[in-house]
Amino acid sequence: MMDLHRLRLLREVHGRGTVHGAARALGYSPSAISQQLAVLERETGTRLLERVGRNVRLTAAGEVLVRHATALLEGVEAAEAELAAVAAGRVAGVVRIASFQSAFIRVVAPAIRSLATTHPDIRVEAAELEVEQAAPALRLQQLDVMVGDEYDGQPRAVHTDLHRQHLLREQIRVILPEDHPEAAADRVPLRQLADLPWAACQPATGHREMHVRVCRELGGFEPDIRYSSDDFLILLELVRTTGAGALLPDLVIGAGAPGVAVRLPAEGDVGRAVFLLTRRTRTPAVAAVADALAAAASEH
Amino acid sequence: MMDLHRLRLLREVHGRGTVHGAARALGYSPSAISQQLAVLERETGTRLLERVGRNVRLTAAGEVLVRHATALLEGVEAAEAELAAVAAGRVAGVVRIASFQSAFIRVVAPAIRSLATTHPDIRVEAAELEVEQAAPALRLQQLDVMVGDEYDGQPRAVHTDLHRQHLLREQIRVILPEDHPEAAADRVPLRQLADLPWAACQPATGHREMHVRVCRELGGFEPDIRYSSDDFLILLELVRTTGAGALLPDLVIGAGAPGVAVRLPAEGDVGRAVFLLTRRTRTPAVAAVADALAAAASEH
DNA sequence: ATCATTCGTTCAGCTTAGCTTCACAATGCT
DNA sequence: AGCATTGTGAAGCTAAGCTGAACGAATGAT
Structure with missing residues (x-):
């Protein structure tokens, strides 16, 4: 089962283009990001990142996954919003x-x-x-x-x-x-x-x-x-x-x-x-x- | 951030109507399910389950969440399928x-x-x-x-x-x-x-x-x-x-x-x-x- | 050409999320 | 009433996931 948390990290790395940047933005150490993405690659059996210079870039597979990731994360936000409205006694x-x-x-x-x-x-x-x-x-x-x-x-x-x-x-x-x-x-x-x-x-x-x-x-x-x-x-x-x-x-x-x-x-x-x-x-x-x-x- | 794993448990409980059944189906102890759902309720600040007799039933909020959960889990499956195809060198x-x-x-x-x-x-x-x-x-x-x-x-x-x-x-x-x-x-x-x-x-x-x-x-x-x-x-x-x-x-x-x-x-x-x-x-x-x-x- | 900087990764160590086992109260069947 | 079955909570253990330090590679300034 793919984990949403890892997908969020992947998306952030894709958006910022660097592991350090993503780490700063999310309040983690770069090491945490790197390790989680390594786990994600192992789970899926796919290379998602490749080094280019001293940065990283997503592979084609990574791009595919990041597209799904954004869709899923939007879905989660929608779920949270609707749930909050329902909890407040309103129909949403x-x-x-x-x-x-x-x-x-x-x-x-x-x-x-x-x-x-x-x-x-x-x-x-x-x-x-x-x-x-x-x-x-x-x-x-x-x-x-x-x-x-x-x-x-x-x-x-x-x-x-x-x-x-x-x-x-x-x-x-x-x-x-x-x-x-x-x-x-x-x-x-x-x-x-x-x-x-x-x-x-x-x-x-x-x-x-x-x-x-x-x-x-x-x-x-x-x-x-x-x-x-x-x-x-x-x-x-x-x-x-x-x-x-x-x-x-x-x-x-x-x-x-x-x-x-x-x-x-x-x-x-x-x-x-x-x-x-x-x-x-x-x-x-x-x-x-x-x-x-x-x-x-x-x-x- | 809502966790997919908890949502999966919620969906299973909704589908089987009992915590024990869901636990059996997923290979966990009933206690694990119960604890995770309690966490989910705490995170969302909403009551998701209510006891009826010696079983549980989802509240209206729970139903809402379970609908989003199934959609999200389907999305994950689609992501995995497409990623697998891409990894095998095919376009999907x-x-x-x-x-x-x-x-x-x-x-x-x-x-x-x-x-x-x-x-x-x-x-x-x-x-x-x-x-x-x-x-x-x-x-x-x-x-x-x-x-x-x-x-x-x-x-x-x-x-x-x-x-x-x-x-x-x-x-x-x-x-x-x-x-x-x-x-x-x-x-x-x-x-x-x-x-x-x-x-x-x-x-x-x-x-x-x-x-x-x-x-x-x-x-x-x-x-x-x-x-x-x-x-x-x-x-x-x-x-x-x-x-x-x-x-x-x-x-x-x-x-x-x-x-x-x-x-x-x-x-x-x-x-x-x-x-x-x-x-x-x-x-x-x-x-x-x-x-x-x-x-x-x-x-x- | 050299050196400092920045990047990503790896390893050791620690914290805690999340599981199991056990105990217990509530419910329903016989 | 007796018994099986349900959901929940407490204690304890395992491992997931974090930090921080160390390291090699790439870049830009001097």
Whole structure:
């Protein structure tokens, strides 16, 4: 078992370039450093230092080891910091979140904001990422929380080894140009919109499949999807400027969208569920983040 | 400074749930474990264990520490493994590459293939990622090598702290439907293609800007970009099926594309440079990967 | 060319971290 | 109640790891 103390000495020698310098910096005699590094070489069966002039330089193997050493020592510092925070009764740690766009804006961002005051020792890292890519990352510990969506009638893959928590349910709205004749009524019959050009996400996405399915089942027509983008905000903008229609969940609309009409389909309700996924064993920090996300979601 | 040995004992106790079990497993007396953990508690100023019945259980702080401990111990194992490989004269380590799509297929993938035999101890992780996002990741050590592209006349941001290495230069080709009248000649005058619908990448990408600029400068017209995707293979398919045109670099074409005509613009040459970026201090493993990428690139 | 200085390493000697053994209190099974 | 099993503490021993002195090699000043 490699010893951290020896690695610290090695790193210091690498940083200062001389054994004496490292000894002075760490409050040891040069002899101690030399002996410990000799032990490290014996343990690993590798030459780590070579003399050059009256100084020493690390060998290639030494460089390799020093890289790992710095990483490990940083890890120790992180451990000490988190432990100190936990000991003081606060929840701490790094939590990495992945989310799709609209939940990112409406749920994740507000949650991060409130966590900054309720749990200042939790460092949240967030990225926009698709659900399908995120599940493996969750298992590999590269990710701690992921926020996913699931349209009615299009169940996602079930991950029995992961913990799923419901966040919110929302309605799918019909988005029309303000001056569209059908925009007068509160509920819009989809079958009247068979000739409308549509804006939707790229093929092979949940939203695109939902769009096509809803038009077929409730509207009885094949939609003419003329514009596509995976960016919901762009879809909204496309409706406003090109006069196309769109089917968008509540989260995208938020408080309301200027320049477009937001209606419900007359034929029936279509919904979307938003949920979060974590590993089954939650750290306190992950639990706190999950709670904050649930609270932010309940605002909608 | 926290000691790895104590952390190992803590982890073992956590895993087995009893001090005696951990002692048996590690070949110590139970007393030794107990004493070392007491020292750890004193050092950190935290209670890590609590008695439950005649066994012990970790406190919340203990759980936190044990999580860091396992990560650190894994790090030590990785260090030992890499050091052993290096000592045996082989180059080892984990190298993370980011690349854009076409270089991924034509350069990165073949390089990975050849590295598997020339350097079996290098573990290569590769992801498709855009250049602009990758430079910060490179600095943060989340990434080791990135492959980027640069169209003539559209220089990328200069990163003086990173090392840039030229990989290859390629021509931009005019891709036409096979039955297009201009496809008869070897070199196609762009000005004859002013009325052609075009397929190109999304707005605000290097390729899209190049496309518009080339049409304006060499062709003297504003292109009617009707189809857009950031996936070059989709663009190629769009040309084959919809009859649109495209401007694509050699790497996308590869050995040749069935069903379309690949020509050069008559008005002059447009090129694209492909390069790689690493941090200035390269580890042997990163250097080996860079060499393999350069070799794979020289095939084109 | 010579000498003083600085460097890294080695050896002897000492201190103490860390182990074992033994003893003891607390718990749970029969 | 009796007994095995658990975790912890005290005493004592071994060896890891430190200091200080001595030595050879390299460098820079004179």
